[in-house]
Amino acid sequence: MLTDTILEDARWQEVDLDTLAERAAVAALAHLGLDPQDFEIAVLACDDTRIADLNRDFRDKPAPTNVLSWPSDERGAALDGAVPDPPVPGFAGMPEELGDIAIAFETCAREASAAGKPLADHVTHLMVHGVLHLLGYDHVRDKDATLMEGLETAILGKMGLPDPYNG
Template sequence: MIDIEIEAEAWSAALPDAEAVAERAAAAALGAVAGDVVVLLTDDEAVRALNARFRDKDKPTNVLSFPAPENAAPHLGDIVLAYGVCATEANVQGKSLSDHLSHLVVHGVLHLLGRDHEDEAEAEAMEAEEREILAELGVADPYAADVSVEGQD
């Protein structure tokens, strides 16, 4: 099950199909993996508070992933996205908000599935997997312009 919760109305105002976009991206990233995921579309302040509490970084970021403990199966975890940061990044990078949301949801789900980008080899493997999934969704390679998406977690 994929549960999409929209807490910040800015998501719906800017992207009326935000729920469908996020659900489609999460399903594509999960592939054949069975498990439940919650995606929360919220505002910068909510993400800033979570980032401060769980990562000791008192600033908003685009996406946060919270893997569930193994004993919570079939729940794989939660992904939280900040509207302001995501909308600004999409604009600066010349991407649609829909494509950027798809990318960040895929990125977040891959974290829930154990992928990471702590070193160069991991980053390259994760980016390749993201590209493949996004291509299946008809979303252009988010790394093609070599634009940094700093802050993804």
């Protein structure tokens, strides 16, 4: 399996986060021409309290957020809108670690409800978003954001989900 999910909050079982995370990560890597068998990602399924602590500790922002990611290597492109270099695959039986993702139940549920979207669809989008961050994509600069959002929309579309930025 590409993802290894640690359930700190049992409410994540309601949406079967193990399956959603795996499906989203596989779809993101496959869309970019990467073999999911060559990589691994750790996923922490937590609550708002835990993610607020992580957000404070790693980003100096003491508030809950929906998803955080920690890439194992810096892969971001130097030029705004450029495609990051792809990660080097691991060896047979030793997949390359892409990094870690943490996702918070209450914030995700609140955002999905406010947008009138199924929680599973919103979580799938956030997992694709987190995986793209692990691969060096970002949304701080304008052209980077356009590139990343376009990839998210394309990946989710292939998964049969609507464009999260249009509607």
